Amino acid sequence: MASKDEAKPNTRGWHEIVQDTLKRNQIKLAPYVPDRVLTPLIRSLHEDPFFTTFATAREEEALGVVTGGWMAGMRGIVLMQTSGFATLPNVLASLALPYQIPLIMLISERGTLGEFNIGQVMVCRTMRPILESLAIEHHTIARHDELEFIADRSIKQAIATQSPVALILSPLLTGGKTFTH
């Protein structure tokens, strides 16, 4: 096993790439509603004192926290899964967008590529139409070698243009949540 010093950038796991990219962009505030796929990232953020990370009861609440943090000078990101994103249209339309908040959303994609829960499948179908209808920039990240570029550039663009962005982590990248029968 290679030491950290010997490790090449492309040997890092997806969650390490996300963590490094957040740090490089001074994204410190990371409230979340948990997701199985995001667990390694959430664990890493909890272990790293650079981050202020905690669970909120709802995704709307996390959006509010990050909005307050941004306005007070601390950059943030909301971590969630597909079904959690579906709870957000009202607060996207009435807070993040009209107040020009660079809301960065990291969404673990459920409901596709081997989903076992029909509810997740159905709610997943609403995600991109909602993003499209609100004209929110979004990228689905499926390739490990594209993750850092997309995440880093999207964060910088969101901040520069004071606009929300959604980074959707495909099961092709994360492995998703699988079932055996």
Added chain:
Amino acid sequence: MTSARPNAPKVMSRLELTKRLVAKLKHDEAVIGGIGNTNFDLWATGRRPQNFYMFGSMGLAVPIALGVALAQPQRRVIALEGDGSLLMQLGCLTTVGMLKPKNLTIVVMDNGMYQITGAQPTASAQVADFVGIARGCGIANADWALEEASFEGLVERALATEGPSLIAARIDAKPSDATTERDPAQIRDRFMRGIGAKQ
């Protein structure tokens, strides 16, 4: 053991209480105004650049205030919220109770109704006790304002001691005479400059 809600807290004026609250703010404290009459009466008390006025996103005054409090631990932050709004996002009190930000105070203006939509009763008109709820969520420093002087005393204590804290006040059904300006980008920009996050 006494119950959290006193038997007969005085029913007060939201505008009058908001004036008394704002008069106590001497150190550029941030105030996040929840939607509706709560916000409108905050607007009516003056144009502090440290006030943030919400439009939609009902229920997010406390989460927004929590974000400000975490980002600026040296600044006192007040979430000013109505009963209907807080009921919509009660879970946020558990987050506040868990994180225990020392600089956050929640003020609940409780008239037991969704006044602005037609005065339909909220659960707090009958059963929901915000002080009891807050204590159950881990916000030990939670109290009902018994009358105006009691409200002022609770505000003074909240600003002088380590939080988090919650102050609940029974208010009357009078709608606000004011409305906030409807320019979210300007409200956000002014607030950011008002709390030193933008030059």
